[in-house]
Amino acid sequence: MVEKGVDIAPANGKLGILLVGLGAVSTTFVAGVEAIRKGAAQPIGSLTQMGTVRLGKRTDNRCPKIKDFVPLADLDDIVFGAWDIFADSAYEAALHAGVLEKSLVEDLREQLDSLKPMPAVFSQNYVKRLNGTNIKDGKNKMELAEQIIRDIADFKAEKGCDRLVIVWAASTEIFLEISDVHRTIEAFEKGLYDDDANIAPSMIYAYAAIKSGVPFANGAPNLTVDVPALARLAEQNGVPICGKDFKTGQTFMKTMIAPGLKARMLGLDGWYSTNILGNRDGEVLDDPESFKTKEESKLSVLEHILQPDVYPELYKDFSHVVRINYYPPRGDNKEGWDAIDIFGWLGYKMQIKIDFMCRDSILAAPLCLDLALFMDLAQRAKMKGVQEWLSFYFKAPQTAPELYPEHDIFIQLMKLKNTLRHLKGEDLITHLGLEYYD
C-alpha cells in the first residue's frame, strides 16, 4: 500500500552551510562544490548527487536520482560560512591542508578567498595540540554560546539565506563521558553559566545551533550533540541533529566486510587495524586524550555487527586493536592496514589483508555535502531530534538512548533509502519479491 507521504516544504532560496573548522575536510568540501558548480568536476562519492532510489517493483523500471526524487537544495543555492581558530581564508587553509592540487586551488582562488572564518569558541583544554589566535572571549560559556547565536543570525541576514545547516568538521576533542551536567537542559544551561569543565566547545556550538533552530551534524567523534540535554532541546525546538564521526577509511571498509563474514557464518579470531596519517587531524590525534575519543568510536563497530552474544562460537573474545600513527610525510593520504584472522569449516584458519591507500578528506567531503543537504531536507520535512536514518555516514551513529546503533553499511543504506521512500509515500522495499513468482 502506498502511503500518502509527508509534507515537505520546497527548497526555495539559499541554504547557508556553516562549517565549524575550516581545515582539510571543510576546504576540500567547499572547493569541490565550487568546482562542481563551475562544471569542472563531478560530485563523485555523493549519494545525494549521483545515487538513485528504486521505486516499486523491479519490473516497473522506476529508478530516479535521489536529488530528483526528494526536494534537495541545489548546489547553486549553497552559501558557505565557517568558524576556525586560525584566521586563514579557505584559500590559504586549502593550500595548507595540501589535499588538492595547487592548480585547482588557484583556479578557485576568488571563491575560496572570500570565505573567511569567524572567530571560534576554543580552549586548549579540549584540543591539546592546537594553538590559534582567532578566538572569542567571553565571561562564561553561556556568553560564548550567545556570541555564536549572534554569528548565526548575522550570517543568515548578511547572506540572505532562507535556511541554515551546521556541520562540525573541527578537530577531535578530548574524551568526555556523559555526566550530570549533560543530563537535563536545566543542568546544561546552568553548566554554561558556571563554566562547567564537562561542556566542551563543540557542545557550545551545538547548543547555539539548536537554540537558533539550525540542524547540527557532528563529523568528529566528540560527544557534542550526543548528550540527553541537547537531544531533548533538539526535540523541543524541532531541530534535526546527527553524528558522530564521518565513516570514511578503515571503518568504512570494516562495516562492509564484517557483515559479509557474518552472512557466511565465518568466525573471527582478531582484527588488527593500523593507520599512518600526516595531516593536522593526525597531529591532533597524536595526543592520547583526543585519540581515546577516536578509538572509542572506531572500536564499537565490530561488536555490534558480529553480535558475539548471539554467535559465541564464532565471535566470542575476538581481539580488536586500532592504532593511528602520526607520520607527517603522508599528509592527508592515509594508509590503513587491516590484518583479519578468520576461521571457517572445521575451524581452519584463514587471513585477509587490506591495504587501503586512501585520501581522508577526499572521502569525507562528499559526506559533508550529503549530510548538509539531507539535514536541510529533514528540517523541511519537520523531522526533529536524532536522525538515525543518517547512520550511513557515521562511525558511531547517534540513536535513541534505548537503541544500539546499526553499523552494517548495507542496512544503513536500506534504512536511508526507505526513509526517502517513506517521506514520499512510496512502498518500502523489503526485497521479499514473492510476487514475481505468483
Ligand SMILES: NC(=O)c1ccc[n+]([C@@H]2O[C@H](COP(=O)([O-])OP(=O)(O)OC[C@H]3O[C@@H](n4cnc5c(N)ncnc54)[C@H](O)[C@@H]3O)[C@@H](O)[C@H]2O)c1
Ligand atoms: N577526513 C576524514 O576522513 C575524517 C573522518 C572522520 C572524522 N573526521 C574528523 O573531522 C574533523 C576534521 O578533520 P580535518 O582532517 O579537516 O582536520 P583539520 O585539522 O585539517 O581541520 C580541523 C580544523 O578545525 C579547527 N578547529 C579546532 N577546534 C575548533 C573550534 N573549537 N572551533 C572552530 N575551529 C576549530 C582547526 O583549527 C582546524 O583548522 C576531525 O575531527 C576529524 O577527526 C575526519
